[in-house]
Amino acid sequence: MAKQIRIGHRYTRKKKVYLRGFKNNRIFLKMTNELLKNTLLRAIHSGAEILRHYFEGTFEIQSKDTLNNLVTEVDKKSEDAIIDVIKSEFPEHFILSEEVGELSTASNYKWIIDPIDGTVNFAHGIPICCISIGLERDGQMLMGAVFNPFMNELFFAERGKGAFLNNKPLKVSSNANMEIACLVTGFPYRWASIETDPIPVFERFVRLGLPVRRLGSAAIDLCWVAAGRFDGFWEYNLNPWDIAAGYLIIEEAGGRISNFKGQPYSVYDKETLATNGKIHDQMLELISK
Ligand code: IPD
Numbered sequence: 579m580a581k582q583i584r585i586g587h588r589y590t591r592k593k594k595v596y597l598r599g600f601k602n603n604r605i606f607l608k609m610t611n612e613l614l615k616n617t618l619l620r621a622i623h624s625g626a627e628i629l630r631h632y633f634e635g636t637f638e639i640q641s642k643d644t645l646n647n648l649v650t651e652v653d654k655k656s657e658d659a660i661i662d663v664i665k666s667e668f669p670e671h672f673i674l675s676e677e678v679g680e681l682s683t684a685s686n687y688k689w690i691i692d693p694i695d696g697t698v699n700f701a702h703g704i705p706i707c708c709i710s711i712g713l714e715r716d717g718q719m720l721m722g723a724v725f726n727p728f729m730n731e732l733f734f735a736e737r738g739k740g741a742f743l744n745n746k747p748l749k750v751s752s753n754a755n756m757e758i759a760c761l762v763t764g765f766p767y768r769w770a771s772i773e774t775d776p777i778p779v780f781e782r783f784v785r786l787g788l789p790v791r792r793l794g795s796a797a798i799d800l801c802w803v804a805a806g807r808f809d810g811f812w813e814y815n816l817n818p819w820d821i822a823a824g825y826l827i828i829e830e831a832g833g834r835i836s837n838f839k840g841q842p843y844s845v846y847d848k849e850t851l852a853t854n855g856k857i858h859d860q861m862l863e864l865i866s867k
């Protein structure tokens with residue numbers, strides 16, 4: 579009898595220890611996520627300050643691989659400011675950023691940064707541009723933010739916790755008919771050097787009489803689908819830094835994102851279709867004709 583009680587007691591204690599460990603782990607993860615979010619927001623605001631400072635002033639502009647694929651000194655300053663904030667908190671984390679490339683480490687956290695998405699707009703004084711930062715943990719997007727400081731619009735999403743615009747919950751549109759959809763797309767600045775010609779697909783949508791916009795910032799395009807302003811977006815040849823944050827913002831706002839075959843999406847894909855979910859298959863059909 580006494581033995582039974584002892585066994586039961588040990589079991590109970592073990593269970594408690596186990597439960598306490600589990601709870602501690604959850605508290606630890608919650609604290610980590612809060613610190614990550616805090617750092618993400620501090621980083622994006624520090625980049626935004628740089629964009630605001632230079633927007634109406636003068637700055638150096640250079641061409642990259644093609645004449646109109648631009649980089650300005652502001653892209654680099656914004657990138658430095660963002661990376662400084664992240665490194666000050668998490669010096670061991672992996673960074674992938676458009677202008678510096680990979681600052682590779684063995685960490686399971688990877689920050690994917692576009693210090694200005696919409697550089698051509700920025701260089702021409704068009705206030706449709708933003709900073710985009712996505713954060714992967716173990717290869718899965720954990721949180722992301724896109725900030726257009728000129729419209730004061732901060733989009734944010736955390737996996738499983740929803741998407742927000744300036745702290746208000748975001749939801750994709752409810753339109754289920756592609757024929758009355760408002761769409762957005764983009765075209766690569768390196769058309770001559772890539773295989774896919776984006777014009778035939780663009781033409782198919784335009785011939786249906788659909789309004790198709792081209793804003794010049796893929797990250798903003800994605801966020802505006804998440805906000806229900808557009809019903810769908812597609813583009814060839816984007817890079818992970820264009821999409822990392824917007825990808826999660828779309829999903830958390832109830833939208834769908836895939837490649838042009840409708841397969842599950844990766845930010846390292848070269849085909850991006852993001853919609854409210856309801857017109858996704860209709861768009862896929864037209865794209866793959
Ligand atoms: C560009 C923008 C644009 C898209 C281009 C991207 P950048 O990014 O997102 O909308 O059409 O393909 O390269 O160069 O301004 O960071």
Ligand code: CA
Nearest residue numbers: 692695696820
């Ligand atoms: Ca970009």
Ligand code: CA
Nearest residue numbers: 676692694695
């Ligand atoms: Ca950029």
